[in-house]
Amino acid sequence: MPTDTSSYPVVFVGSGNLATCLAVAMRDKKIPIIQIFSRKATSAKALASRIGCAWTNDPDKIRTDAALYIFAVRDDVLVETIGKIPPNGGLWVHTAGSMPMDIFGDTVNRYGVFYPMQTFSKARPVSFHSIPIFIEASSASDGLLLQSIAACLSREVHFLSSEQRQQFHLAAVFASSFTNRMYAIACHLLERKGLDGRLLLPLIDETAAKVHDLPAVKAQTGPAVRHDVAVMKKHLDMLDHETDLKELYRLISRNIHG
Amino acid sequence: MPTDTSSYPVVFVGSGNLATCLAVAMRDKKIPIIQIFSRKATSAKALASRIGCAWTNDPDKIRTDAALYIFAVRDDVLVETIGKIPPNGGLWVHTAGSMPMDIFGDTVNRYGVFYPMQTFSKARPVSFHSIPIFIEASSASDGLLLQSIAACLSREVHFLSSEQRQQFHLAAVFASSFTNRMYAIACHLLERKGLDGRLLLPLIDETAAKVHDLPAVKAQTGPAVRHDVAVMKKHLDMLDHETDLKELYRLISRNIHG
Numbered sequence: 001m002p003t004d005t006s007s008y009p010v011v012f013v014g015s016g017n018l019a020t021c022l023a024v025a026m027r028d029k030k031i032p033i034i035q036i037f038s039r040k041a042t043s044a045k046a047l048a049s050r051i052g053c054a055w056t057n058d059p060d061k062i063r064t065d066a067a068l069y070i071f072a073v074r075d076d077v078l079v080e081t082i083g084k085i086p087p088n089g090g091l092w093v094h095t096a097g098s099m100p101m102d103i104f105g106d107t108v109n110r111y112g113v114f115y116p117m118q119t120f121s122k123a124r125p126v127s128f129h130s131i132p133i134f135i136e137a138s139s140a141s142d143g144l145l146l147q148s149i150a151a152c153l154s155r156e157v158h159f160l161s162s163e164q165r166q167q168f169h170l171a172a173v174f175a176s177s178f179t180n181r182m183y184a185i186a187c188h189l190l191e192r193k194g195l196d197g198r199l200l201l202p203l204i205d206e207t208a209a210k211v212h213d214l215p216a217v218k219a220q221t222g223p224a225v226r227h228d229v230a231v232m233k234k235h236l237d238m239l240d241h242e243t244d245l246k247e248l249y250r251l252i253s254r255n256i257h258g
Numbered sequence: 259m260p261t262d263t264s265s266y267p268v269v270f271v272g273s274g275n276l277a278t279c280l281a282v283a284m285r286d287k288k289i290p291i292i293q294i295f296s297r298k299a300t301s302a303k304a305l306a307s308r309i310g311c312a313w314t315n316d317p318d319k320i321r322t323d324a325a326l327y328i329f330a331v332r333d334d335v336l337v338e339t340i341g342k343i344p345p346n347g348g349l350w351v352h353t354a355g356s357m358p359m360d361i362f363g364d365t366v367n368r369y370g371v372f373y374p375m376q377t378f379s380k381a382r383p384v385s386f387h388s389i390p391i392f393i394e395a396s397s398a399s400d401g402l403l404l405q406s407i408a409a410c411l412s413r414e415v416h417f418l419s420s421e422q423r424q425q426f427h428l429a430a431v432f433a434s435s436f437t438n439r440m441y442a443i444a445c446h447l448l449e450r451k452g453l454d455g456r457l458l459l460p461l462i463d464e465t466a467a468k469v470h471d472l473p474a475v476k477a478q479t480g481p482a483v484r485h486d487v488a489v490m491k492k493h494l495d496m497l498d499h500e501t502d503l504k505e506l507y508r509l510i511s512r513n514i515h516g
Contacts, residue, residue, distance in 0.1 A: 119468065121468065121477065168453065180469070182433060202388045204466050213381075221275070221438070235428050248510065255443075
């Protein structure tokens with residue numbers, strides 16, 4: 001039987017890109033968010049006013065009666081942030097792909113992970129419906145609680161171990177962060193010559209759409225997969241003064257050709 | 259006044275991915291394709307039967323009465339292919355991003371380029387409507403003829419010099435070929451651990467969709483742009499035995515962080 005998630009009040013610790021997108025999505029699903037905590041008052045206040053809830057930048061004023069505490073802060077300040085917040089009886093989860101669940105182990109008894117695998121920007125609303133949410137919990141009952149909440153947002157909820165989640169995070173860096181960098185380089189190469197980078201959008205869209213139908217290895221096109229040495233040489237010449245891009249071009253081409 | 263393209267019969271030289279997608283799109287727009295030539299009989303025959311036209315694998319049997327000859331072959335056999343075909347009075351164009359227009363100059367008097375910037379696979383139909391088609395011609399009147407034909411297929415027809423087109427082709431390698439390789443690596447990293455690569459699709463889609471709204475440089479997320487050294491170190495450890503991927507990870511991360 002599904003848990004009634006409206007009876008599980010949530011506190012957000014963090015107010016960045018992921019916190020903002022997740023809090024908005026939860027609010028839309030009537031999951032009660034009662035407070036936003038962030039070290040930065042302006043950022044806490046901005047998200048609280050979007051959600052219509054209280055906010056604080058004082059860790060000692062964080063509500064102790066919430067059911068769920070979602071730590072959505074940068075990975076490199078997560079441990080430090082956990083240490084600053086007075087322990088309570090709620091379920092504490094983080095949203096970080098690369099951090100193990102047990103970083104909470106010394107602080108609280110009930111903990112877990114709630115990792116929506118997506119690229120988030122504050123200004124851009126995203127639909128959570130198809131975003132995989134990877135969950136993990138220190139007890140079976142808290143696992144079910146997280147599952148109920150995640151299932152309100154997405155049809156792709158999966159229990160994963162910390163190690164499996166880290167694999168997804170590593171893969172996501174290639175599939176999204178590095179992919180976006182390829183877009184940025186492509187734009188730069190055009191704009192430095194006064195050409196319109198937006199003309200790449202249909203190509204970018206089709207490249208993404210294609211891997212819904214074909215495995216990426218089979219969808220591969222371009223000079224490297226054809227081992228077209230003349231074109232690759234010409235491209236390297238065109239990158240003449242951009243040593244880093246030349247090295248990248250060489251390395252990725254070699255990786256494609258094998 | 260638009261040219262009546264139905265009175266301009268077309269011969270295709272080549273029957274690969276691009277030739278197939280372009281010939282199908284032209285046939286759908288009632289542009290008359292009268293013959294497919296390819297060195298490979300099976301491939302010429304397959305495309306001809308899709309289009310409903312004649313085919314040949316003998317260069318001396320290529321029709322001499324077509325208005326337009328579209329050379330859609332691999333860049334590295336283009337010059338050789340041009341040399342094998344008896345010259346005639348038609349307009350000869352190639353579809354290669356990286357090849358200059360004047361490779362035809364010693365062979366025929368009327369020539370040009372017709373480069374649809376997209377990633378093509380035979381099995382996957384694509385809509386040409388939003389694909390940029392970059393054209394160039396040895397005379398103004400043949401430029402207008404190419405423009406009329408391209409405008410039947412796409413709303414994005416642009417006259418570009420060979421040098422500008424080469425810039426687009428180089429950018430396209432980053433935006434599509436290298437991007438697709440990032441997808442392939444991401445899938446590989448999951449599949450080697452028995453995890454489902456298809457769970458990356460929503461992330462891949464959103465990463466592509468985002469750059470319609472934000473410049474790629476602003477859309478950048480991931481550990482490198484946050485300069486999250488601990489996460490990057492963990493990822494490099496996870497890539498332990500894959501030396502090439504480690505090097506790629508390091509180089510792209512450095513390129514992101516600057």
